[in-house]
Each structure stands twice: as structure tokens, then as C-alpha cells.
Amino acid sequence: MLGIRRRPRGVPRRRVHTAATTSLAAVAALLVGGAASPPAAAAPARPAVVPVRLDPGYQQAPFQGWGTALAWFANVTGGWPDAQRNRLADALYGADGLGLTIARYNIGGGDSPETEPYMRAGAAVPGHWKRPGPQTPDGWDPDNPDHWDPYADGNQRWWLKAAKARGADTFEAFSNSPPYFMTRSGLVSGAVDPRQDNLRPDQYERFAAYLAGALQRVQTSTGVTFASVSPVNEPGTAYWRAGGLQEGSHWAPDSQARVITALRAELDRSGLRTTIAAMDETDPDMFRANWDSYGSPVRSAIGRLNTHTYGTNGRSGARDIAKGSHTPLWMSEVDLGGTVPQSFSDMSPALDLAGRITDDLTRLEPRAWVLWQAVEDYENMTPAHENSNWGLIQTDFTPADAAQEPLRRNKKYWAMAQYSRFIRPGARVIGTDDDHTLAAVHPGGQGAVVVHANPTGSARTIALDLTGFRDVSPAPVQRYTTDATRNVSRETDVSVTGRHLTVTLAPRSVTTLVVPGASGVDPEKADPATGPRLLVNDHSGLALTAAPPGAVSALVQHSPNRLESAQQWTLTRSVPGDWSSTASYRVTNGDGGRALAVADGVLTLSPPGTSAQQQWMLSTAGDGHHTLVNSATGTLLDVTGASTADGAPVGTYRPNTGRNQSWTFHGSHKVTVTLTDQDNNVTATNSVDVQAAGSKF
Template identity: 85%
Template sequence: MLGSRRRPAFNALRRTPALTASLAAVAAFLVGGAASPGAAAAPVRPAAAAIRLEPAYQQAPFEGWGTALSWFANVTGGWPDAQRNRLADALYGAEGLGLTIARYNIGGGDHPQTAPYMRAGAAVPGHWSRPGPQAPGGWDPDDPDHWDPDADGNQRWWLKAARARGADTFEAFSNSPPYFMTDSGLVSGAVDPMHDNLRPDQYERFAAYLAGALQRVQNGTGVTFASVSPVNEPGTAYWRAGGLQEGSHWETGSQARMITALRAELDREGLRTAIAAMDETDPDMFRANWDGYGGTVRSAVGRLNTHTYGTRGRSGARDIAKGTHKPLWMSEVDLGGTVPQSFTDMSPALDLAKRITDDLTQLEPRAWVLWQAVEDYENMTPSHEDSNWGLIQTDFTPADAAGEPLRKNKKYWAMAQYTRFVRPGSRVIGTDDDHTLAAMRPGGQGTVVVHTNPTGSARTITLDLAGFRSVSSAAVQRYTTDATHDVHRETDVSTTGKRLTVTLAARSVTTLVIPGATDVDPEQARPAAGPRLLVNDHSGLALTAAPAGAGSAVVQRPPNLPDTAQQWTLTRSVPGDWSSTASYRVMNAGSGRALAVSDGEVTLLPPEPSAQQQWMLSTSGDGHHTLINSATGTLLDVTGASTSDGAPVGTYRPNTGRNQSWVFREEPAQG
């Protein structure tokens, strides 16, 4: 077997052949299923002379930071009171990370006579009670005697501890059905890892199990779950009978059936809990699954969840969320790092900081949730995995839990650079630098910038604050984590006009709190109204209004700025709406008509306030945009990824292709 870390599948040196095959199959599905494939992704941007912050592109209010409670809560929730409270303070306390989200794992539970085989903490108790599974007719969710109303006390302690420290958002999730609902008789997966483990006749019973467990945990803790996720990383080949943790494979149709069954059961029980789906391993696999769901299933999903163990396709998941008008979470990830176990090396911390910044700027999730923040120290030692999973490492099987050290690594402090300052209600804004995250604080209390310097030398950066209406001379606080400091308060710095220049330590994560940077200067908002060319990233050709009778309302032609058929003006549908889901009317200068979708086709219509004529603009701050139609959720797309002069332009579901990516250009491209 592979090592017992949470995600060995994504370590290239330890990838299993079965997983490689499954990922190849998913990749083939993505290529084959995309009618408009694009070219390779653009390279990382070079460092700019000044890093521009764009407050005119504000993501939805941030809901918070969190962690899954399994498996560490299953262990430490039963530790001596002083010790478990120290851990809870470190994660949820105001002087710790200040997390506000907890993901509770509804365990499936193996047969009591099954010999223990999982890693420490991973055998999360089930909520069923013997003799239920052995009773005539099997386990009956409507029989109170078939439930253990007090199951999983250790994780429940953590729910209450998190809430007592300010956590206000709770989600329940499942990795596997109980053993007696599975094909293999084990909660770790099917014998064939690409085979569903839930038996075909058990969907409704599993839905009843999830709803019943949800109710009992809520009743026992006073915590209310906002959402419940019934499947976890369903498309991978990692879940196999006898593996080291609970897991289950789900075909796309099986996911759909489970979501529908759970929604019906929740409604039957009078529970308004939203269903989150589908907690896939990475955004590309998330998109492949979502594309296979029908309208009824999509309607049953209240929130979209994806993990980012793989990072391709973030823009696709982002645009699906916008097009369906559903919230999106990055609901699980962690990184073991590329160096051996260390509590002082900055490499794992810098890797984590990059993942956070990239996720928040490219995926636009409303929450960012870590896989278990506390990891088994013994399992991370050189004699085992020799790795850096978790923010705190402590022995899950200690000789003396009361005296067991709680070892914080540099990842803990790097994450604090984000969690202590980008608080719930903040709105992440655009930047044009890959190492910079910026967010406007709630209530107009200024702006926070988190910048990562991964290089071995000090770096001087300049922040361009011209996009803000107001930039006062108030002192700018800065906090640094590097090889010798942990969220250390440095000497304050000051803005000069609407610019801020600061030198940052080598291999560091620095947070700048700029209280005087507030509001949006409409004259500086990007993209400006126009007129502009819309140039396709894949073909290099410009969106052009076609002459009457051309067979397509819009086509692509070589860029020619003076041609009014290629001139487009953007107008916000709601003046002063600076959100990243703001809608725009896109007007053609030559025809005086608006870009629209009608009967599934892109057309030009007389302007009117209809959703068919409204387009949302998505960007990661690099000057490239997708245009999402507000009525259909489809993206402006060069049909077939054509590079031909005169090729038609239509719309298509998000596929991350560069034929769906556009640049607003004022001047002809320079050779």
C-alpha cells in the first residue's frame, strides 16, 4: 500500500498505475467532450514595475477560512481538556488562526469485528447502532433503536469548541456509506477502485442515514449545518477495499442519483440544509462531473465544492459558479511540500501561500478550507512519510496526551498571514501579479495585501493604488513570516500619493494593512468603457459584427481598430456595481446593437434590459477575460477553436479553452 498521507496520489513519485489511468481517462473525456478546445495555458506573468490593485473587480464577500475535522478531531477530541483546548485555541481562537468554518465528517463505520486497518484517526465512528445491521430486514433508519444518538463524541466536542471560539459556518460531509450498504463490506472502497461501492439498492437508505446523522449531531451539539456533501472525490481511483481511509468511487450518474435522493430525503425530513457537490479532486474533474449532470440534479445542488489537489481548470469551475449563480467553495486541500519534515523550512509555507493566492484569485471561492489542520507527527517523521502535511503536528497515538507537544510548522504561520487579516466579509479584489492577494476589508476599513517573495533575495515592490477613490496617509502596518519570524510586526510604512513601496525579506510572506485605501475611482476602473476591440487569445482575431446575410451575427476578423464593426463599448447594467459578477451590456459601435444570446445563438439586438443582453466578465487580473452570458451561463466562444478569418463566434459551456478568452484592446498589437 501507499503511505498513509491524505493524498499520496498526487505525488509524482508515488502515483499508482490505477490512478494514472483514471486521470488519463478524465483527460480524454475533457478533450473529447469539448467542442471548442483551446491552446495551452498562458505562461506565468513577468513581474510588473508596479503591482496594480483593482478594487473595481470585487469578489463576493468572503465567508471564511476553515478545516476539515477528520481525522484529528476523532483523536484529539478525547484528549485531556487543557490539551484539546490549546489545540482549539490555535485553530479557532482569536490569537490563533481565527478559523470560522468547520467541516464535520459523517463516518460510515466498518463492521465491529473487522480488524483495524486504517491509519490513526481515520476510522471515524458510524452513527448506526447494533443490533441494527443484524436485525431482520437489516438496518432501518426509521427505527430509533438502530441509531447511536451519541456517536462520535470526539468530533462533536470539536464542533462545540469551534463554535465557542467564533466559528459560524458548519458543513457535514461523507467519505463512505456504512459497511452494510457497500459491495465490498468495507468503508475504504470497492475491490475494483473504479467501481462504485454503494450497492444499487441502497441510495435511499444512505440518504436517510446522512439526513438522520445530520439531525442527531445538530441536536446533540446545538450546531446547525448549512450544507451537507454526500460524495467526496468521486472520480479518483484511490478508494479501494483495505485502503487506509474511508472513500468511495462514484460514476457521474451515481453522483447525480445520490444528490437527488438526498435532496428528497432532506425535504421529507423538513431540513433546508443545502447540498454541496461534488467535492471533486480538482477543478477539471469537477467540471467534467458537472457537465454530466442534468438540470434537475443541478437544481438540487445548493453550493459547488471543489478541491485543488490538482490545479488545472480553475477558471472553468469559477465560470460555472457564476453562470449558474451558485456559491463556490475550495473545500479541501493541503500540501506535504517538497522537503523532508521540518518546522523551520519556509519551502512548505511558500508552497501553501502560492496555493492560497492562486486559488483565491483564479477560482474565486467564497471560502477556503484546509484538509486536516492537525497531522499525525509520527506518520510525518523520516521513518514514515517524512513530510509536512498539516499546520500542527502531534502524535495521534501518544504515551501521554496531556504532555504531547503541539508542533507548529512554518505553514501555520504562513496561513496566519491570510486568516488573521482577510476576515469574513472581506472582498478579494483584482491584482496583476501572481504573488499578490488583495482584499478590501468589511465596512470600508481599508485594504489588505498579502505578498509572497519566494526568491532568495529581498524584493522591493511598489503597489499602484490609483484604482482607489481615496488613499490617505495613514500608517501601513506590515507583518512578516520568514525563516526567523512568525507573523512579526515590522516597522510601519507610508504611502506616497497613490503608491506604496516596500522592501520584503527573502523567502517570506508579508501582510500589508492599508487602512487609507478605500472605495473605487470610477475613472480608473478597468476595463474602461471603450470603444474597444475584443481580441481572442487563441486566434488573435477580433470579434466583428458580420454583415447582413453572413450566416452568423458575429465572426472573427483580423484586428482593425478603425473598423466600427469591431468596436465594442461596455456599460455596467447597474452603475457602481463593482462586483466580479457585475453584468455589462456590450454594444457594437457600427450597428448600435447589443451582443446577445437568443435561442441558443449569439446575435445583435436593439438594446433592452434583458438577461440575454447581459454579460459577466471574469478575470484573474492578467488582462484576459471570459464573457459569461447572464441568461444562459455559456461563454463567448470561437466555434471549434477556429483560427480562420471569418469563423463564427457563438457560446459554449465553460471549457477553459483559450478560444473562450478575450483581451480588450485599445490600440493595434505591437509587432
């Protein structure tokens, strides 16, 4: 983690808008190529309504939970008086607090005792080594028990035990830097040149032994078992410089690969089956660049993928890398300082955080979402210093009296609770078509949770479409709100009418709706439908087409034409009733029924079979656009060279986040039509069948 990083959010999802003076029937006629006269007079304006469709037919893998890195705040507060540190632990991990279930433990590198302190409060996390003598640090031997401090870093260790006692069940260890005596600069804050690796070339195996040995000793002393260990942190950046305010180290891609394989070998030698997580890069784009550089042995040594989202571009690439490699993915670190000065009542930082959570979970599809440090140094956040809103709780890291030091919860804390208290481990995030809405089904599939953030200064009415569920009972829907005056406040229950729920939300608020009566999936509403469809490329606007026999490429793109059988594709789920976001499909062509496949690295059409080469996973953020990931190769359906030319070849390529890898399904289906008034307020929504017999797309 480093300082304040602000990046724009992803591109908003698009909806169909029409004039309020156009009737639904007229819209339907226009869409199928007909025409209709508008009504004589416009309907009177109504309050704005935002339609939100929930899609339980697209369910992410079971969610592992919410968490925080311990690091600096635990290094400080783990040594505070017992009552005070327990209050903090209750606020983060307690059932009446945030209910976090994940803790990331920082294995400190540790500077030389002779080095004058220079880091920010809490950042000098103790190392686990005992050096043989001041003049012989290179004599440190990981196989010598006397060269270890088996009880180092007691404050962070207290937090591990406190989290576990309150129900946390997932623990990860991570490293920001090797010990000082393994580095080029002699400091754990980075190399003199921030673009240079700080680990000396002869120290890889010894550093791997240090990580494995620290892991074992912390597990023994705390009773916690680490599910994973991450050896590098934000490795491709140029943040880490000798004399900086925190531990850090640059790692070139080949250095990342070397330390990952060295650590896997050392863990195996030590009898530890702990999963390696990598590479905790600062954003998904850099994550993808690092991953693309790894060879097969390195990739096979990684049991989980970690990325941060301080930058937000490229989430779909990381998502599809995880799917294609059949490896779980975490969003393992982020926080936002916000765009306003330090405040404990302003909703702006809370709404920013809510937006990041929603975007991360819908676009990245991580199995877990982990905050940087949930507790920040109050003094460092004051106007005299950063004047910012990092952390969910702020408290002075160098207090005059720790027992009396206030624990200041800001609005980010309560916004976080709107998610973490209700979307629990085992829940499955489902599809939505709205940027501001996150939804999930409960573990076991009975009941759903919807969290909507309204960042506007006006009340907002949302109309939830629950028709994607098989069953929707009229059970009361609980409502909880955080805004300028309320903190996860239980409001009056609301009612489902048929399979719809309309509710008005306060300005600048985050609201959680618990819908106990929603369950199952209506196959008729699942998207995309399985019937014959056109696959239209989002970059070129041209349709995937089976080429005639003897063509240079088996698949090309042509102008869309619904009547052309070579452009008609039918999706068949490999496992009927598998509604997961990693469900595989066979994609067969209307001209002869051959299946889309990858054979020897080439996209082709084959007689239908059951091989992984013919299986495709669909990824979507709920905006109607999809990538198709081949189950055998992990490559994506791709217009070669991002060509926009009619007749250009279509093949497969590794995930690159380009629109030439993004596809929209078209066919006989329902289109949601949204009517707006002259002020662009939504006045009505409906769905119409769109199919013009004999028409082109």
C-alpha cells in the first residue's frame, strides 16, 4: 500500500432510453422495423424510477468473506491495554461490528537495530530473525533455531488470535520486504533506485526460507493456520525507495517468478502445503502484464491470484485469467482516502467506498474483498498532515494514553457494514444490470441481499425486477440505511408485489435490502438464452460467422444477418442447472451443428463432443456484454488484430481487455425499454419481444 491513489471508475453500463412521448407499443414496432405514431399528448411526469434487474442465473463462486490487512495498526494497537484493543477487535471482527472473517498478517522484514527510525507510525513491523552479531548479519542461518525470534511481533500475533476468537477463519501471510541484510540498500524500504530489485541476487533461497520459517513459528505460537502466503507486494511499481516511510521492494517479472518457485520449493521442503498467492499487484492491468510473463512452472506454483484495485482498469482481464487458469482470485487490498478533507460525518468517502466494492465484486469476481488497514492513524489524517479519510476507524497511533484514546468511526465504517454484515461467507454474488447495485443469494440459495448506493442529492426510487428467480414469496423485506444521520438503521419493512419490489431510497445513502423469499432460478429468464443467437463483436459490430469449407480461417466476422444460418449459434449448458459464472457451454453453429472449439491452438468447428476444447465459460459484468473463455486453453474468443473489416478472421487470444474480445448476443429475445421524460427522469419500464421475421440485425 502506498499513499493516496485516485483512479476513475470503470465505464458505466448502458441502457436503452427512449423519449417519454413514445409508447411501449411504438418502441416495439420501431425495434422490429415498423413504425407507429406517437400519442397525442405526453404522459404527466412521474418520480424518477431506476429499474434494476437481478440475474440469479449468473452466480459467482461462493464468497469467502471480507477482511483487512493487520500490518501497521495491529503492530501498534495489539500492545494497547486489553479493554481498548478488544473494543477494536469487536468493531472489526465481532458479530455486532463488521463481522470480518479474513486477516492478512504482515511478515515484517525488519531494519538493522543500528538504523535510526524513519518510518511512519506502526510501519516498522518487527522481523523474525536474530542475527549472529552486529558485524555478521550475513551469517544468519535459517536452519539454526538460535537465529530466530520465535515470539517476534507479539502485537500482530495478538490480533490473529483475537480475530480467530471472534470467528475469523481465513488467514493469509504477506511480505512487503526481505530482511535488511538480504537487500542491496541495507534498508527494508526499497532500493536506492526504485526501479531496481532490492533483494540481492544470491538471497532468493534464503528469503524463501525466512518466509517459510516465520510462517511456521507464527502458526505455532497463535494456533492460526495460514491458508496462503504472498511473497511480493505491488512488485512492478516504482513506489519503493530507500528511506521511504514503509517497507517495500521492487520485483521485476523474472524476479517475481524466481521467488515464487523458490518459495514453493521451500514450503514443500518444510512440509508446508500452504498455498502461494501472487502477485498482489497494485492494479489489474499490471497484474495481467506480470501474469503474461510467467511460464507454466511458475503459474502452476500459484494456488491463488491476488490483485489490488488502487487502479481500476483491466478488471475483466484479471477475472478471465482466473477463470481460464481455474485459479481462485482475491481483491486482496485497497482503500480510498476520499475527495474531501478528514471527516467523520461526510458521506462522500462512504459512497466512494461503496462504489469500489460494487464495481470490484461485479467486474472482477473475486472470492474475497480485503481492505488495506481498517484502522488508520488519526493524527496522520488530520489537516496538518494528509487531511484524508483512510481507514474505517481512526485513532492516534502515538497516544498520550492508549486506554483513553478515542476510536473514531467514520461513515466508511458504516457503509462497509451495509455489505459485510449481510453478504456473508458462502453467499454468491449474482448479476445485476445497474452500476450502483450489488446483489447476492444467501448460502444455500434461499433468500437474497441487495445493496444499493444512491450518490445523488435526491431521493431515488428503484424498481427491483425479481422475475429471474424461480420463487418469490411475499415475505417482508428488511431495509437498513446509512446516510448523513443514520448508521445501518433498521427502517420500515417493504413488500414484494408479485415478482417486483419498488422502494424509495434516501439521498446520498447506502441501503441494504434483505429479500428472504427469493430463491431458485427461472430458466426462461436466464441470460443469455440458449436459442439461436448472433454473436456480435462489440468492437467491430460484425457477427461471428462460420466460413465456407476451404476458407483460410474457419471463423470470420460478417455483417449481422439473422437469416444466415452460419451466423446462428446455440448455447447448451454442459451441466443443466449449473448457474455458476464458471458454467461451461457448448456453442454450436446453425449451419451443420458443428461446435466452436480450440484444436492445437486454432479456433475451429468440430463435431459436437464433450472435450474441454469445446467448452466455453461466459463472463459478464451484467451490462449485456460477454467474453467467452475456452475451458481448455484459457484463451478468449477474439477478432484477430482487433480488425473492423468484413471477413476478418476470428480466433482466440489471451485476455487483453480489448473490445475485440467482447461480444453481445442477439436474437429473438426481450429488450428492456426505459421511457424517460424531457428531464431524463425514468417514467416507465417494460420488456418487449423483438423479432422481425425476415429482417436483418
